Amino acid sequence: MTGTVNDEDDADGLRHKRRDLLNVARRHFMAEGYAAARMEAIARDASVSTATLYAFFPSKTDLFTHVIDDASDDFARQIQGIQVRGGTVREQLTAFAETYARFMGDPFVRAVFRLVMAERKRFQPTADGFFERGRGEIGGVLMQVIRDQADKGALRIERPSWAAGQLMGMIEHPVFFVPMVTGDDVQSRRDASCIATQAVDTFLARYGTGQG
Template sequence: MAQTETKPAIRKGRKFDQVLEGARKIFLRDGFEGASVDDIAREAGVSKATLYSYFPDKKLLFLEVARGECARQADEAGEQLATGAAPREVLGFAGGRIVEFMSSDFGFGFFRICVAEGDRFPQLKQGFYEAGPMLLHNRLVAYLKGAVERGELAIEDFDLAADQFIELCKADIHARLLFEGSCCCTAHHIKRTVDGAVEMFLARYGVKG
């Protein structure tokens, strides 16, 4: 009888957060392939033995760093989505968080790493998606359903509406990030794009008084 392969597991300890912060800096600087365990351990101020005791696989370490940062960003947006405030206010805040994270050095850096390494390690991009975009999408859907129940919005396909709003917030920003870098996204540009996304979304789904 064939034995089932056991996947390596993460073990937490006193220096767990220290290792994550060191890994975050090295992954952003060198990419997944270029990041060495030696450099990560040195940046984190721990021994390689300590690092491996927490993360026996570099892919696990990369995914944990990405998941933690994405969850933090989604939580910040989720706090506003959970308030039940008016759609214009909530969508404006959530849209701003979406674009700010997407255009940040961390967010865009990890996006590029996932694209570069995705074919070789599909679990990386899947894990990044589940920890960030999918989590935010689900929380936005929950808010939209509440707004419909309150009579503030008129939506039938909540998944589609949530995806539409997220894409509206990106507009040309994502393409400009790819070809021009983060310098293209000024605060004015972000606000202009998000404000336009909110207006267009409400023009389609808002309840006319």
């Protein structure tokens, strides 16, 4: 029994150490980019030897790939928080839109996207997987709402995927793409709630039936 407990403690310790290394590496990659980040500096910042860092991640390429995969896992956990419960079509769409606006408006989310885009040519499969996973998991939540409400007669939509993309695009533009281009210091005059409400108003004006 003692050996089992010790083994579990050792495993927990390794998981915590790996988590610490990924967090430190993420900060370095986001601040310096892939090319400028140094394994020695990452190890020093994480208070481990370079040999220990290489024991967990055999190369900088391997470390970067795991950093992006780990960020994708973090986003997936946040996306799981977009739970659209019962209510009218407006209430359900607004619940999604407000959560999505806050998520896409998070400076950390933009920072990770910048990093992935900057290194896309070098890490094509990793970058593609990152973008596709986010699109599929977030879009899947909205698609389900649209299909359910269309079945109830509250929406008239021939192509749910197009409609979902249009709603998400109306949200992404002010909270994500504009700051990506102009910098995080430039903030929309509208808050996330206002952006979400106006996007849903436009969406329902196009696809709503006035029912539900």
